Amino acid sequence: MDAIARIKQLGMPRRNDELWTFFPVAKIPAPEFPDACASEEDFSGETDFAALLPVAQNARTMVQNIADGSEEMALLKCNNDFGRTVLNIGKNAKASFEILDNKVEHQISAERFDLHVGEGADVEIFFANPANDLPLKFRHFSIEQSANSTVRFSSIERGNGISRVSLDCHLRGNGARFEIRTLNVLGGSSESHHRLHIYHDVPETTSIQFSRNLLDGSSRASYDGSVIVGNGCTKAFSSQLVNTILLSEDSSVSVKPVLKIYHDDVECTHGNTVGELDADQMFYLVSRGIPAEKAKKMLISSFARELFYPLPDSPAKRRLLQVLG
Amino acid sequence: MLSIKNLKASIEDGTQILKGINLEVKPGEVHAIMGPNGSGKSTLSKVIMGHPAYHVDEGAVELDGKNLLEMEICDRANSGLFISTQYPTEIPGVNNVEFLKMALNSKRAYLGQPEIGDDEFKKLIDEKMALLEMDERYRDRGVNDGYSGGEKKRNEILQMAILDPKVSFLDETDSGLDIDALRIVANGINHIMSPEKAVILVTHYQRLLDYIKPTYVHVLRHGKIILSGGPELALKLEEQGYDWIEEK
Ligand SMILES: Nc1ncnc2c1ncn2[C@@H]1O[C@H](COP(=O)(O)OP(=O)(O)OP(=O)(O)O)[C@@H](O)[C@H]1O
Ligand SMILES: [Mg+2]
Numbered sequence: 014m015d016a017i018a019r020i021k022q023l024g025m026p027r028r029n030d031e032l033w034t035f036f037p038v039a040k041i042p043a044p045e046f047p048d049a050c051a052s053e054e055d056f057s058g059e060t061d062f063a064a065l066l067p068v069a070q071n072a073r074t075m076v077q078n079i080a081d082g083s084e085e086m087a088l089l090k091c092n093n094d095f096g097r098t099v100l101n102i103g104k105n106a107k108a109s110f111e112i113l114d115n116k117v118e119h120q121i122s123a124e125r126f127d128l129h130v131g132e133g134a135d136v137e138i139f140f141a142n143p144a145n146d147l148p149l150k151f152r153h154f155s156i157e158q159s160a161n162s163t164v165r166f167s168s169i170e171r172g173n174g175i176s177r178v179s180l181d182c183h184l185r186g187n188g189a190r191f192e193i194r195t196l197n198v199l200g201g202s203s204e205s206h207h208r209l210h211i212y213h214d215v216p217e218t219t220s221i222q223f224s225r226n227l228l229d230g231s232s233r234a235s236y237d238g239s240v241i242v243g244n245g246c247t248k249a250f251s252s253q254l255v256n257t258i259l260l261s262e263d264s265s266v267s268v269k270p271v272l273k274i275y276h277d278d279v280e281c282t283h284g285n286t287v288g289e290l291d292a293d294q295m296f297y298l299v300s301r302g303i304p305a306e307k308a309k310k311m312l313i314s315s316f317a318r319e320l321f322y323p324l325p326d327s328p329a330k331r332r333l334l335q336v337l338g
Numbered sequence: 339m340l341s342i343k344n345l346k347a348s349i350e351d352g353t354q355i356l357k358g359i360n361l362e363v364k365p366g367e368v369h370a371i372m373g374p375n376g377s378g379k380s381t382l383s384k385v386i387m388g389h390p391a392y393h394v395d396e397g398a399v400e401l402d403g404k405n406l407l408e409m410e411i412c413d414r415a416n417s418g419l420f421i422s423t424q425y426p427t428e429i430p431g432v433n434n435v436e437f438l439k440m441a442l443n444s445k446r447a448y449l450g451q452p453e454i455g456d457d458e459f460k461k462l463i464d465e466k467m468a469l470l471e472m473d474e475r476y477r478d479r480g481v482n483d484g485y486s487g488g489e490k491k492r493n494e495i496l497q498m499a500i501l502d503p504k505v506s507f508l509d510e511t512d513s514g515l516d517i518d519a520l521r522i523v524a525n526g527i528n529h530i531m532s533p534e535k536a537v538i539l540v541t542h543y544q545r546l547l548d549y550i551k552p553t554y555v556h557v558l559r560h561g562k563i564i565l566s567g568g569p570e571l572a573l574k575l576e577e578q579g580y581d582w583i584e585e586k
Contacts (some may be wrong), residue, residue: 153488175427291427292390292578294429295425296389296390296411296427297426297429297481298432298437298441299410299411299412299415299426300387300388300389300411300412300415300421301415301437301441301444301497301501302415302441302442302445302448302501303412303440303441303444304410304412304415304444305410305412307444311437311440312429312432314431315430315431315432315480318431319431320432
């Protein structure tokens with residue numbers, strides 16, 4: 014079944030659809046599709062509208078192959094409302110991809126990224142663009158990891174519109190490791206939503222999810238992260254942590270951790286904290302003469318920066334910390 | 339220079355903690371404040387600095403004739419008041435040295451002075467760290483982040499040394515310090531002290547006062563200063579505790 018047919022079969026996202034629980038689905042414009050789908054891939058198993066949309070719109074596909082054992086740094090930018098990028102990363106390759114924002118300004122943009130990560134490969138993929146004004150932005154990631162591969166996904170969202178990142182990651186080989194760090198710095202009426210499914214398909218796999226939110230104005234963030242540990246998948250480790258600081262009365266955050274574990278010998282943790290700026294830390298800084306506005310900025314910036322400190326020294330870390338000033 | 343008159347302050351639920359504190363501190367003086375646990379010593383330091391957990395019910399606090407109680411917290415600090423807290427707060431993401439520089443430059447801006455140059459600041463911090471025999475590790479870490487109790491206290495005095503306040507209120511700086519550290523920190527405080535400045539020390543033990551000789555010793559109990567005297571009072575308290583005072 015092609016992507017257009019599949020979208021028509023699924024219908025538009027609805028609030029009671031568990032992939033769209035926190036999303037303002039009424040704001041998604043009903044798409045007009047081309048006459049025929051250029052891609053003949055079978056999407057009958059795909060359930061996320063955002064994963065199908067770029068394909069159904071016949072987005073131009075960019076394929077990048079990274080040879081076994083090679084080292085590569087690349088910028089990914091699609092110059093259209095809809096885009097698709099397929100990254101085939103060879104065995105033991107080392108790759109760093111920065112995703113740049115579209116400059117197009119229409120009602121909606123949707124991009125899809127497919128990552129096939131070879132054995133022992135080390136991949137980082139990140140974005141940290143200046144605030145963009147796209148009213149509605151979807152980014153879908155479909156990741157498959159072979160044995161002993163590592164993927165580190167890092168992002169800073171601080172747009173003025175509504176963005177949604179959906180991500181499905183399959184850890185298909187022993188020793189595979191997936192890490193995601195997302196920071197939302199939102200104000201006004203902006204929204205940022207994350208929806209993840211991480212599948213521990215084999216034993217001895219690791220997933221780390223860490224999300225931080227700094228929410229001002231009437232902004233909203235949501236984090237809907239599911240971890241699925243398959244039957245017989247011993248020694249899986251997964252952690253999920255979401256920390257939010259609400260800087261205003263009207264901002265809000267929703268967190269939905271889901272663990273589906275079909276085996277005993279696994280370690281899965283999740284945590285979620287929501288608070289305001291620490292009053293003792295504020296007092297300490299101002300009692301040393303630092304004006305309150307500046308002290309507040311220091312604490313906000315340190316909360317944000319801390320998220321990326323654990324990253325190895327790499328283009329991603331440098332870029333993300335540079336963006337945070 | 340620091341004048342506290344009939345200061346009364348309470349916490350959010352209305353309980354009054356400070357019940358009329360009077361204290362006059364002149365340049366060159368060292369005041370020791372002693373008193374049982376829970377008597378209001380730490381509260382006094384936080385109230386004069388303007389901690390938001392306390393409400394001032396009555397009284398006045400002036401620094402060189404300026405009404406502190408009407409000033410923003412940062413302005414109180416930049417006017418020359420320093421308080422070292424009993425339990426220094428950890429701020430993991432904020433680098434200790436950058437924080438010190440920011441604090442010093444805030445004071446300079448308040449006083450209409452230009453920012454300190456990088457070389458000058460480095461010289462200053464090197465000198466003060468040497469004075470307090472501080473480990474290089476302090477430079478790269480977050481403010482008090484993972485410091486031991488004693489390291490935190492030493493870091494407080496480093497801040498005092500850098501900011502060079504007129505009046506320092508040091509709350510149990512001696513607790514948590516080992517014997518050598520106590521000597522080093524006390525010497526540091528003596529070094530920073532000068533005839534134009536004043537220090538208020540809160541302590542439970544005589545041993546700090548062996549190093550830093552107090553001009554006056556005060557006993558604070560139930561939110562009031564109930565007795566003041568010279569250095570000999572501390573010795574008597576060490577021997578006899580506090581109960582004899584109320585018996586009088
Ligand atoms: N923010 C607060 N909320 C509730 N109670 C408080 C608060 N601050 C002070 N108190 C109470 O006020 C009293 C005085 O506290 P404070 O910390 O000033 O005592 P202290 O003299 O410094 O004692 P210690 O010698 O143990 O350090 C105590 O009973 C304490 O519980
Ligand atoms: Mg105390």
